[in-house]
Each structure stands twice: as structure tokens, then as C-alpha cells.
Amino acid sequence: MSKVNPYFAKEMKKLGGTEFNACFNCGTCTATCTLAEKDNAFPRKLIRYSILGLEDDIKSSIEPWLCYYCGDCSDSCPRQADPGNIVMAVRRFLITSYDWTRISGLLFRSLAAYIVAFSLLLLGIIGAYTADIFTKEEWVHYGHYFEMIAIGSVFLVILLPNIIRMWYFTVARKKVKFNIKVYFRELKTLFIHMFSQKRALECDDSKENRTWWLEHLLLVIGYLSLLFTTVFLNWFATGSIFIIVMGYIFSAMIFVVTFDFMMKKFRKKTQRSTTLHYSDWFFIIWLFLMGVSAFAVRLFIDLDLLQNNFWLYLFHLTVLVQWALIIVPFGKWTHFLYRSFAMYFSAILEAPENARK
Amino acid sequence: MEKKKQRIGLYICHCGGNISDYVNVEEIGKLMQKEDGVLISKDVMFTCADSNQKDMIQDIREKNLDAIVVASCSPKLHLHTFQEVAKRAGLNPSNYVQVNIREQCSWPHSDKPKDATMKAVGLIQAGVKRVAYSESLENIEVEVKSTVLVVGAGISGMRSSIELARLGYEVYLVEKESVVGGHVAELEQVFMSGQNGKKIINDLYEQVKSYSNITLFTNAVMENVSGSIGNFSVDVRIKPREEISGQKEETLTLHAGAVLVATGFDPYQPKEGEYGYGTMPSVVTLPEFNEMIRNNPGKLVHNSRQIRKVSFIYCVGNRQNKGENKYCSRHCCTSTIHTSIQIREKYKDITSFHLYRDIRTYGKQEVLFEKSSRQGDIYIRFDEKEPPQIEQQGKKTLIRVTDYLTEKRELELEADLVVLVTGMEARKDSTDISAKFKIPIGNDKFFNEIHPKLKPVETVIKGVFIGGSCQGPKNITESVQSSLAATAKINALLGSGKIQLAPIIARVNQDACTWCGKCAEVCDYDSLVKTTAANREVALVNRATCAGCGICAPVCPENAIDLAQYTDSEIESMIDGFMMEIDPGEIGKAEAAVEKEVLQMREYPQMWKNILSTLNGGKKTIPEMAEELNEKKELVTYHVMTMNRYGAVVPAGMDEDEEYYYYSIKN
Amino acid sequence: MSDTKSSPRILVFSTDTISDPGIDQAGQRKIHYSPSVYVISLPCSSGIKPRWIMHAFEQGFDGVFIAADGIECSYNHKCAEYTNNIIVETQQMMKDKNINPKRIRMAALCSVCAEPFVNHMENFSRILVELEN
Structure with a gap:
């Protein structure tokens, strides 16, 4: 027995799912979606859950993470109910439900909260700079430390517990038999998907989709590599030409691809770029700013201009801090993590019955 | 009984090729010329065409035909057409029989043309035999009153009353409740116009009041109904209004030429629990x-x-x-x-x-x-x-x-x-109203029309029409549409003051009748009554109310009743016609010839060899080849075309007159 | 011609407004049935006289099929009952003449019942052939 909650739809509307009420249950979205299976009427059932307010069923859904928003369902919807958009809204809802701190819930539902959080961090940095507690060298030095600490603590304190919660909602609650061997064996799925994003290719065969997948993959690789280069190879302080060049390439990859994404979103050329939540804009813009500012900072170092133009580093640091403390733990960044884990969990759930014993 | 018809005209239709592609109408036409009583037997490309209708009229007049038969499509399409042809030529339309050799012969048996031809012969023979026994029948003419009784003053009844009044009819509008308007008055807002239901009804009520030829009775219920089309007589009991003291109940007898029943529906009342x-x-x-x-x-x-x-x-x-x-x-x-x-x-x-x-x-x-x-x-x-x-x-x-x-x-x-x-449900009293007017009702207790598509507002009771949701669930628009359709039908019926009724009714042979009352018992329309003729109690048919179903005929123990146009001799002669053995004769020969041709066509390898041998390296036209092979030109053409398509021969220029192509063997 | 001889000859009584249009529709849609089926259309099936049916058997028909209107009949609400009475009465007459009562059949047929009509004809033909053997 599931209890109907008619007020849940309002919640979904705040998270960006605006048109799904128009659905008249024809099932065309499911017919067009490659993720739909015989017993899994995706995405239609998510729309039903949202309309009826069946929160628990939504929470235990893995499929929204497997969807790359190709937009076929929204294109073919006879009622313009935009099913793709509701999948995106459900993803935001999932991010807020996995988050034990509840901070993402606040940020996803209120643009004001987002702006306040960003402003506070900006003011903090300006404050610290004007208070003159660090020398310029120390700023760069501690900036690097901040990055390392932030990554570690955000992961341990926020993301890891959230992934465990995700596992609890999507796997543990389904009461499948637990077998540690399967968890180890399927780890390969986690990493393959994380570094290939190849699921996106299964969505459709069009040239447009392949281009998008390639760009998306470049972005993922570029981002992870830049992270590695700056954090572990200390790009801003290194003397190795190889590392310096690699850093340039990776940061350029980020801002070129994000720039292209932004342009597409501005022009609203594809279904994927038509309906966007403000959290999507923050994500893409900050990623772009991060790539550009990191590139510029290293360039200024190489040209010996940074000392006289230290504002640039502060700008980069602000972007970095906002990124690492808001967007990564509580914003859209998490979709990267949850999607890879969703692949992992669904591989575990799909493992043959005998393998699970 | 009338004289058997001896000067019959028979017209067999090709219907383009719809019939003649499968049925050998030409040969049947020739064959039927030998049939007893048939004076003219023709096959015609389109019997319904104006030119043929003219020819038929000419034949009837010149050859003094006393009956005609057209073998063509279903009578549902052209029975009326040819009855009119007969009428124009001065022949009684009852002396016309249509034989269905398309829907019930050439089309369903298109897989077996030979059998279809034989069946068509049977059907046509039956039609010829039937028409020989046909009688000249006159339409029944009834004078009608230009007064209409409208039962129910809901939106449908009121709209119809206003239109009828506008057309100049005297209208009695009878409502059983104390107020008009029915269920529409209960609606706050009506889709799509957004109007208030009560307002719509008030406006209509003002219009009703403005016509002096509408008399509205409220608190009024139907009592006894008698009479028939043109002159119904209905007793209406009017209950006193509570708010007016001293009023007495009274019963009026209203006379009307036609009746429109628009009694509406009752909302379904859920059972307790x-x-x-x-x-x-x-x-x-x-x-x-x-x-x-x-x-x-x-x-x-x-x-x-x-x-x-x-x-x-x-x-x-x-x-x-x-x-x-x-x-x-x-x-x-x-x-x-x-x-x-x-x-x-x-x-x-x-x-x-x-x-x-x-x-x-x-x-x-x-x-x-x-x-x-x-x-x-x-x-x-x-x-x-x-x-x-x-x-x-x-x-x-x-x-x-x-x-x-x-x-x-x-x-x-x-x-x-x-x-x-x-x-919606049918009105609780619909059974009662049905019994009074004899309107058929369904299991769902809604009134039944004659045909949901072709006669949607007429009932089998001549002169009684139904409109609105008493007929079945309808929304407001549909209710008004149907009651206005009924209004138009009533106007067409009563407009001339006289009406013609089809002569297909039951007839009693009073010499044979011994009045047992069985016929009266089975008749739903009370059309058979006891009368006295030559000092004997016998049955009499009310010509105006008889619906012409024929239910009374089989129950008569004396076989004293028959239905006009469906008499024993007509039906039994049809059966004889179906089964009459015929000599396939000419038809068989013609069929055999066609069959041989078809066989030859199929044996193309031999034919191809023959054609190729005549060409023998040179070039020839099709007529030349046909002559040499001693075959039909059509057959040779067919094969040469096929050989051309398969690349066995090729065109090789034209002859001097530029009339035919030469063909030669392709290298 | 061989077909007409071997397949049983059936006389169908249909009704002008309902079952005859149904039979017409089989033709319109070119659904084939045996060409040894002949149809007589009447206003209402309750008006069929038993003597007509007997006449048909005497003339060599193998079976008689009544395509009635059932509850759809617009003339009489008891049409089906009276038509049935006619069949019962006829079957009595048939017994007297040693004709198997299975040679008469009745079914309700609607105005668009093309396939049901053809199915009825096939089944009835089969039954009539079985009776022959």
C-alpha cells in the first residue's frame, strides 16, 4: 500500500520539473527510451511516481542516473509534458535525498540560498586578503593545501556517507542477498563507466549524440586530469615542462568544452539544452571559470606577471573554493559520482541470482 | 388476386465491371429472353444512369410493360430510384422488383465466376417469378392535423416547441414537473459557453411564453393515448398547483398530428452503501x-x-x-x-x-x-x-x-x-410512456429509434418521434440536435396536411378468417381489431397504424393473413426461381471459350516459342504475327508485351502507316 | 459448377434493415462464402411462415437459416421469441416429413456482421454435409 501525496508535485516543480502534470500516460516516452525494459517502464513510471507523490519509490530508483538526457522522450511526447525534464528534476531530488546534511536540499530549492553561499565565500576571501594575513607566496601555497584538504574532507565527510545512503536506498532496501564477491567483481564497472561514460553511447546512434558523448568524455577526463595535475603534481609550483604543458592542455580542454556547452545551451539547439535549472548553469559556468582561470594563472606565472596581477590568483581561488565547497559536495558535481555508482549498483542488482549467493 | 404479369421488362446491370467481371450478364440477358412472361431482357452498362432510366421509361410505355425487374446492386441503394422510374412511366411502383446480384452475388463470389453466374441466374429467375405475382398497391393517404404534442419541457422540448411554433404549428408542450427546464436548470455553468444553466432556461421560457401558438401545461401527466399518425388523441391529467388554492385536477384531451417525446433522463441514484x-x-x-x-x-x-x-x-x-x-x-x-x-x-x-x-x-x-x-x-x-x-x-x-x-x-x-x-438512466416512467405510445424500448429502458444512423429520431410508430436523452445518453448539444432533427422531420411530415404511407401492411382474407384473436394478441401496435363482416366475427387491419412487420401472418391458424409484397405466392415463387434447373447451354459454351483462352495464356512457353519462330530473325507487327499463327490479336499482343518486358523481343521501328510497331528477337 | 452441386444449398431469410445489410457487407468486403446460399429479405423475421420453409425443403434446399434481429428488432420487442416459435412449429412439420430438424437454424445477425454471417454459413454447411453422410 502506497500513500498518495498530492503536494509532492509542488516539490518537483521547485526542482525544475514543470510540465509533467500534462502527462496522460500514453507511454510514448517509454517506447522511445533505450533504458526501458519489459518490467521497467522508464521514464513513464517516474512521472507517475512524481504525480502520485510516491517518494520512497523515487528514492529507490537508479535509472535516473543511467539517463543522459538525449531528449527523445521529450521530443516525442504528445502532450509536451517534457519527460526528460522530470528525469532531471528527479535527479536533483535524489541528490537532495542522498545528502545527509540536507544542505543540497536548501541549495537546490532556493536560488537565494545559492547566491548567499557563494557570496559568503567570496567575502571570506576578500576579507582574508584585505586583513593581510598571508603573503602572496603563502596564498598560493595554502591554496594548494586547501585543495588537498578540501578534496579529502568533502569526500570523507559528505560524499562517502551520501554514497552509502544511496546504496541503502537503491540496493539494500531491495533486500537482495549480499555477496561481497559480486561487489568486488563489479568494481570494474564503476571505473570503466567513470572514465569512459560509455553508457551515453547506448542512448542513440546519431552523430549528434556521439559528438556530445565525446565532448562530455573530454570534459570528464580533462577535469580529473587537471585535478590530479594541480593537487598531486602541484602544477602552479612545478618546474617540469611536461607537467606544465599537460596542465595547459587539461585546463584548455575544460574551458573549450564548457564554452561549447554554454553556447549550445544559450542557443537551445537540442532538447538537452532547452530546460535548465539554475544549478545546471552554476555548474557549467564555474567549471568554465575554473578552466580559464587556472590556465590564466599558470600563463601569468610563466610570463612572470602574477606578482603584479595577484587579483587573478584570488579570482581563481574564489572560483575554486566555491566549486569545492558548494558545487562539489552539494551541487550538480555529484551527478558524476552518483552516475558512476549507479552503474556499479545496477550491475550488482542485475548480477545473476546464482552469482549473488 | 391480380392477373399474373405477362409483359415483364428485365434489365441486368454490368455496373461498370463490378458485376460483369464475374457474372456473364450478356449471356444471362440472352438466356432470360426465353423465360416465361419476359418481354424485354437487356444487359446494360449502368442501369442507374439517366440514359438507361429514359430507355426504361420508353420501353414501359412503348411495349406496355406490366412489371419490371432490375438485377443490379442492393435494393438499399436503388430500390427507390427504379420505383420512381416505374412511377414516371405510369407503372405502379409495387410492380417493380430489384434483384441484388452485386453485394450478394458478384462480389462475395468473385472467387468463383462460373458459380456466381449460375447463382445470378437463380436470383434473377426468382425476381422475375416474384414480380409476376406482384400486385399494384396504392399508398395509404391520411389527413393530418397541424398540431404537435411535445412531451417534456426540458431544453430539448422547449427548443423544439419554439421552432415548431415558428413554423406555424399549434404546439402543446406538456411537462410533468411544476417548473420547466429539467436538468439543465440545475447547472451553474455549462461547458463550452460558460453560461448559467438557469439563465438559458429562463431565456427559453420567455420565448415559449411569447408564442401564442404554444400552450404549456405543467404538473401534467399523460393518461390514455389513442389514434394514429395524423390524429393522435392524448388525455392529459393536470394536477392542481400547490401554491394556488382552489385549483382542481382536470383532464384534457389533446389532438395532435404528431408527437415528439423528449422526456430526458434520470441521474443514476446509487444504491445504499x-x-x-x-x-x-x-x-x-x-x-x-x-x-x-x-x-x-x-x-x-x-x-x-x-x-x-x-x-x-x-x-x-x-x-x-x-x-x-x-x-x-x-x-x-x-x-x-x-x-x-x-x-x-x-x-x-x-x-x-x-x-x-x-x-x-x-x-x-x-x-x-x-x-x-x-x-x-x-x-x-x-x-x-x-x-x-x-x-x-x-x-x-x-x-x-x-x-x-x-x-x-x-x-x-x-x-x-x-x-x-x-x-444517466432512462426515466423511471419510460416504460409507462413506452406502453402508452407503443415506442419500443431497449433493455436499458431508453427509447429505440428505427435505425441509429439512418433513421435516428423516428420510431416505428408513425408520427411519433423521439429527441434528446430519452433515447440514450447525450450531452446538451446532442440532445438539442436530435430534438431539432425530429422537429424538421415533423415539419416534413405534417407540412402538406396529408401524408402517404407505404402500402406494405398486413391484409386479412376475411373469407378465411374465423377470429381466434391470435393476431391481435401478437401485434404490438393494436392494429388488428375484431369486426363483423357478413355476420361473422373477423379481423380487420388498421391501415394507418400497421407497421408492416408481418408478425401476425405466421400465427394465423387459417393462413388468412399475408403481408403485402410478401405473399405466399411471391415468396414461394422466389424459392422456385432459385432452384429452377437451367440448361447452361450458351452460358456454358461462352464460359468454356473464356476458359480455353485463359489456359492458352497460361501456357506461355509454347506460345513464346511460336512467336519467336514466326519472327525467325526478321521483324513483324502484331497483326502479321497473329495472322501467321492463326491466333487472336489480343492474345498475341499480351504475349509480345510480356516477352518485351522480359527482354525476349524488342521493338524495331514502326510500319509505313506508323500504325504498328515491328518486333524482332533481341540479340 | 461442381462447387454448387457439392456444397449444400442454403436458403437464408434476412431482415431489410439489419441482417440483410450485414450480408451485403460480406459482399462489399469481398468475403467469400458458398455461392449456393440464396437470400430472401423480409421486414421482420417474425413474419416468416412455416409453409415457406417447408416449400424450400420440398424444392430441394438442404437447409434454411434465419438471420434474425434478436433484441435489436425495431418492430417487436418479442421478435426473437416469436421467430423461435415459428422454428419450433416448423421443426414439428419437418419431423412429420422425415426432415432432420437440424436443417433449420437461427442466429441474430447485426447490420455490420459480415464475418459472423460467413462463419455461420461455413458451420451450417458443415453440419448439412455431415447430415448427408
Whole structure:
């Protein structure tokens, strides 16, 4: 027995799912979606859950993470109910439900909260700079430390517990038999998907989709590599030409691809770029700013201009801090993590019955 | 009995090729010339064409034909056409018989042309034999009163009365309630115009009053009905009005040429306990809910509780697979969704659940469905097998339902009010009215028209018409449409002051009749009555009321009754005609020739060899080849064309007259 | 011609407004049935006289099929009952003449019942052939 909650739809509307009420249950979205299976009427059932307010069923859904928003369902919807958009809204809802701190819930539902959080961090940095507690060298030095600490603590304190919660909602609650061997064996799925994003290719065969997948993959690789280069190879302080060049390439990859994404979103050329939540804009813009500012900072170092133009580093640091403390733990960044884990969990759930014993 | 017809004209139709492609009409035409009584027998490309109609009229006049038969398509298409031809030529239309050799011969037997031809011969022989026994019948002419009785002063009855009055008829409008307007007056807002129901009715009422030739009786019920088309006589009992003291009950006898029955419907009344109706205070019907909306301007309050969640349960008392009401009331989906949009606009903070089986907001009403979903109404689909369960838990009303849209999930929802969407039922007194006017009613107790598509407002009782929802569930638009259609039919009927009735009625051979009363017993129209002729009690047919069904004929122990145009001799001669052995003779020969040709066509390898040998390296035209091979040109053409397509031969220029192509063997 | 001889000859009584249009529709849709089926259309099946049916058997028909209107009949609400009475009465007459009562059949046929009509004809033919053997 599931209890109907008619007020849940309002919640979904705040998270960006605006048109799904128009659905008249024809099932065309499911017919067009490659993720739909015989017993899994995706995405239609998510729309039903949202309309009826069946929160628990939504929470235990893995499929929204497997969807790359190709937009076929929204294109073919006879009622313009935009099913793709509701999948995106459900993803935001999932991010807020996995988050034990509840901070993402606040940020996803209120643009004001987002702006306040960003402003506070900006003011903090300006404050610290004007208070003159660090020398310029120390700023760069501690900036690097901040990055390392932030990554570690955000992961341990926020993301890891959230992934465990995700596992609890999507796997543990389904009461499948637990077998540690399967968890180890399927780890390969986690990493393959994380570094290939190849699921996106299964969505459709069009040239447009392949281009998008390639760009998306470049972005993922570029981002992870830049992270590695700056954090572990200390790009801003290194003397190795190889590392310096690699850093340039990776940061350029980020801002070129994000720039292209932004342009597409501005022009609203594809279904994927038509309906966007403000959290999507923050994500893409900050990623772009991060790539550009990191590139510029290293360039200024190489040209010996940074000392006289230290504002640039502060700008980069602000972007970095906002990124690492808001967007990564509580914003859209998490979709990267949850999607890879969703692949992992669904591989575990799909493992043959005998393998699970 | 009339003289057997001896000068029969027979016309057999090719119907382009629809008939002649499968039935050898030419040969049948020749064969039938030898038939007894047949003076003319022709095959015609299109018998219905104007030119042939003219030829037929000429034949009838010049050859003094006494009967005609056309063997063509179904009588449903052209019986009337050729009856008119007969009439124009001065022949009684009853001396015409149409034989159906298309829908019931050439088409269904297109797989067996030879058998189809033989069957056509049988059918045509039957038609010729039948027409030989045909009698000249005269239409029955009845004088009619230009007065119309309209039963029921709802929107349909009032609209029709106004139109009839405008056309100059005297109208008696009879209403059993003390006020006019029926169910439309109960509606606060009508889709799509958004008008107030009461206002519509008030406007109509003002119009009714403005016509001096409409007499409105309220509080009036039908008593005895007698008479027939052109002159019905109806006793109407008028009850005294409560508010006027001293009024006495009186009974008037009204005379009318035609009757329009527009008695409308009753809303289905749920049984005690059906979905908690009558046992739970939070369960009401849609009409009751509409009244609640009318009476609650600011906030929607029921039993001193503000209503925020309303749950509609659809198809209550309708579309019952096991129950009596199998039909869909068709207006209720629209009505309900319209109501749910109305309450959202009126009370803002209110949510509607729609527990439905199928949504049928057909036609222009579909926009409502979309609007309602977009405003956030929740639709849940259940199956008749698993109806929603309603439970009262303290102050809460809980509904449990299996949602067929969500993996048949069991859902539980809470509602402040449960509204049962009740459909239409026939009026409680429809059986009574049916008995008085003899209008056939269905199992659902709605009145039956003659044919739902072809005669949608006529009943088998001549002069009695039905309009509006007494005929079956209809929305307001459809109700008014049908009653106005009936109005037009009444005008066509009564317009000239006289009417012609078809002569197909039962006839009693009073010499043979011994009056046992069985015929009167089976007649639904009371058309057979006892009379005295030559000092004997015998049966008499009322020519104006007889419907011409013939039910009385087989029950007569003396075989004293027959139905005009369906007499024993006519039917039995048809049977003889079907079974008459015929000499295939000419038909057989012609068929055999065709068959040989077909066989030759199939033996193309031999034919190809022959053609190739005549060409023998040179070039020849088709006529030359045909001559050399001693074959038909058509056959040679066919093969040469085929050989050309397969590349065995090629065209090789034209002859001197540029008339034929030369062909030569392709290298 | 061989077909007409071997397949049983059936006389069908249909009704002008309902079952005859149904039979017409089989033709319109080119659904084939045996060409040894002949149809006589009447206003209402309750007007069929038993003597007509007997005449048909005497003339060599193998079976008689009544395509009645059932509850759809627009003339009489008891049409089906009276038509049935006619069949019962005829079957009595048939017994007296040693004709198997199975040679007469009745079914309700609607105005668009093309396939049901053809099915009835096939089944009835089969029954009549079985009776022959």
C-alpha cells in the first residue's frame, strides 16, 4: 500500500520539473527510451511516481542516473509534458535525498540560498586578503593545501556517507542477498563507466549524440586530469615542462568544452539544452571559470606577471573554493559520482541470482 | 388476386465491371429472353444512369410493360430510384422488383465466376417469378392535423416547441414537473459557453411564453393515448398547483398530428452503501456536489469541514459489465472535469483526484482534460473488477484503489469528499410512456429509434418521434440536435396536411378468417381489431397504424393473413426461381471459350516459342504475327508485351502507316 | 459448377434493415462464402411462415437459416421469441416429413456482421454435409 501525496508535485516543480502534470500516460516516452525494459517502464513510471507523490519509490530508483538526457522522450511526447525534464528534476531530488546534511536540499530549492553561499565565500576571501594575513607566496601555497584538504574532507565527510545512503536506498532496501564477491567483481564497472561514460553511447546512434558523448568524455577526463595535475603534481609550483604543458592542455580542454556547452545551451539547439535549472548553469559556468582561470594563472606565472596581477590568483581561488565547497559536495558535481555508482549498483542488482549467493 | 404479369421488362446491370467481371450478364440477358412472361431482357452498362432510366421509361410505355425487374446492386441503394422510374412511366411502383446480384452475388463470389453466374441466374429467375405475382398497391393517404404534442419541457422540448411554433404549428408542450427546464436548470455553468444553466432556461421560457401558438401545461401527466399518425388523441391529467388554492385536477384531451417525446433522463441514484453512499457523510453524487458548489460561494464547506481534497469516482452505475446499465453516459467525463476546473478557479486551494476507468472527453471537450491535468489534477485508473474501496477512519475518509497506470499498485489516498460520478438512466416512467405510445424500448429502458444512423429520431410508430436523452445518453448539444432533427422531420411530415404511407401492411382474407384473436394478441401496435363482416366475427387491419412487420401472418391458424409484397405466392415463387434447373447451354459454351483462352495464356512457353519462330530473325507487327499463327490479336499482343518486358523481343521501328510497331528477337 | 452441386444449398431469410445489410457487407468486403446460399429479405423475421420453409425443403434446399434481429428488432420487442416459435412449429412439420430438424437454424445477425454471417454459413454447411453422410 502506497500513500498518495498530492503536494509532492509542488516539490518537483521547485526542482525544475514543470510540465509533467500534462502527462496522460500514453507511454510514448517509454517506447522511445533505450533504458526501458519489459518490467521497467522508464521514464513513464517516474512521472507517475512524481504525480502520485510516491517518494520512497523515487528514492529507490537508479535509472535516473543511467539517463543522459538525449531528449527523445521529450521530443516525442504528445502532450509536451517534457519527460526528460522530470528525469532531471528527479535527479536533483535524489541528490537532495542522498545528502545527509540536507544542505543540497536548501541549495537546490532556493536560488537565494545559492547566491548567499557563494557570496559568503567570496567575502571570506576578500576579507582574508584585505586583513593581510598571508603573503602572496603563502596564498598560493595554502591554496594548494586547501585543495588537498578540501578534496579529502568533502569526500570523507559528505560524499562517502551520501554514497552509502544511496546504496541503502537503491540496493539494500531491495533486500537482495549480499555477496561481497559480486561487489568486488563489479568494481570494474564503476571505473570503466567513470572514465569512459560509455553508457551515453547506448542512448542513440546519431552523430549528434556521439559528438556530445565525446565532448562530455573530454570534459570528464580533462577535469580529473587537471585535478590530479594541480593537487598531486602541484602544477602552479612545478618546474617540469611536461607537467606544465599537460596542465595547459587539461585546463584548455575544460574551458573549450564548457564554452561549447554554454553556447549550445544559450542557443537551445537540442532538447538537452532547452530546460535548465539554475544549478545546471552554476555548474557549467564555474567549471568554465575554473578552466580559464587556472590556465590564466599558470600563463601569468610563466610570463612572470602574477606578482603584479595577484587579483587573478584570488579570482581563481574564489572560483575554486566555491566549486569545492558548494558545487562539489552539494551541487550538480555529484551527478558524476552518483552516475558512476549507479552503474556499479545496477550491475550488482542485475548480477545473476546464482552469482549473488 | 391480380392477373399474373405477362409483359415483364428485365434489365441486368454490368455496373461498370463490378458485376460483369464475374457474372456473364450478356449471356444471362440472352438466356432470360426465353423465360416465361419476359418481354424485354437487356444487359446494360449502368442501369442507374439517366440514359438507361429514359430507355426504361420508353420501353414501359412503348411495349406496355406490366412489371419490371432490375438485377443490379442492393435494393438499399436503388430500390427507390427504379420505383420512381416505374412511377414516371405510369407503372405502379409495387410492380417493380430489384434483384441484388452485386453485394450478394458478384462480389462475395468473385472467387468463383462460373458459380456466381449460375447463382445470378437463380436470383434473377426468382425476381422475375416474384414480380409476376406482384400486385399494384396504392399508398395509404391520411389527413393530418397541424398540431404537435411535445412531451417534456426540458431544453430539448422547449427548443423544439419554439421552432415548431415558428413554423406555424399549434404546439402543446406538456411537462410533468411544476417548473420547466429539467436538468439543465440545475447547472451553474455549462461547458463550452460558460453560461448559467438557469439563465438559458429562463431565456427559453420567455420565448415559449411569447408564442401564442404554444400552450404549456405543467404538473401534467399523460393518461390514455389513442389514434394514429395524423390524429393522435392524448388525455392529459393536470394536477392542481400547490401554491394556488382552489385549483382542481382536470383532464384534457389533446389532438395532435404528431408527437415528439423528449422526456430526458434520470441521474443514476446509487444504491445504499454503493461506494459508501448514504452510509458515509463524505460521499455524495455529482449532481449533489454541483448543488454544493452553487450554495458555497466563498469556501467549500461540507458538514462544517473545509474541503481541500476531492476524489471523483467515475462510471458509477454505468458501463456495468454485469449490471443492467451497460452503456456509457458519455457526458459525465466532461461534466466532472469541467466541475474540477470550476472548483479550482472558485476555491483555489483544492486538489482533485479522478478515479476513472477511461476518459471520454470526446470532440472539442478534449481541451478540458488537458487543462485539468495541467492544473495538477491527479488521474488514477481503476478496473471494474477492482473498484475503489472507501473507508471511514474517524474523521478521515480513505480510499484504496489499484492503479492500472502504475504497475497495478495499491494506492491509498485521503479525501475530504468523495464524489460519485453518476451517469444517466432512462426515466423511471419510460416504460409507462413506452406502453402508452407503443415506442419500443431497449433493455436499458431508453427509447429505440428505427435505425441509429439512418433513421435516428423516428420510431416505428408513425408520427411519433423521439429527441434528446430519452433515447440514450447525450450531452446538451446532442440532445438539442436530435430534438431539432425530429422537429424538421415533423415539419416534413405534417407540412402538406396529408401524408402517404407505404402500402406494405398486413391484409386479412376475411373469407378465411374465423377470429381466434391470435393476431391481435401478437401485434404490438393494436392494429388488428375484431369486426363483423357478413355476420361473422373477423379481423380487420388498421391501415394507418400497421407497421408492416408481418408478425401476425405466421400465427394465423387459417393462413388468412399475408403481408403485402410478401405473399405466399411471391415468396414461394422466389424459392422456385432459385432452384429452377437451367440448361447452361450458351452460358456454358461462352464460359468454356473464356476458359480455353485463359489456359492458352497460361501456357506461355509454347506460345513464346511460336512467336519467336514466326519472327525467325526478321521483324513483324502484331497483326502479321497473329495472322501467321492463326491466333487472336489480343492474345498475341499480351504475349509480345510480356516477352518485351522480359527482354525476349524488342521493338524495331514502326510500319509505313506508323500504325504498328515491328518486333524482332533481341540479340 | 461442381462447387454448387457439392456444397449444400442454403436458403437464408434476412431482415431489410439489419441482417440483410450485414450480408451485403460480406459482399462489399469481398468475403467469400458458398455461392449456393440464396437470400430472401423480409421486414421482420417474425413474419416468416412455416409453409415457406417447408416449400424450400420440398424444392430441394438442404437447409434454411434465419438471420434474425434478436433484441435489436425495431418492430417487436418479442421478435426473437416469436421467430423461435415459428422454428419450433416448423421443426414439428419437418419431423412429420422425415426432415432432420437440424436443417433449420437461427442466429441474430447485426447490420455490420459480415464475418459472423460467413462463419455461420461455413458451420451450417458443415453440419448439412455431415447430415448427408
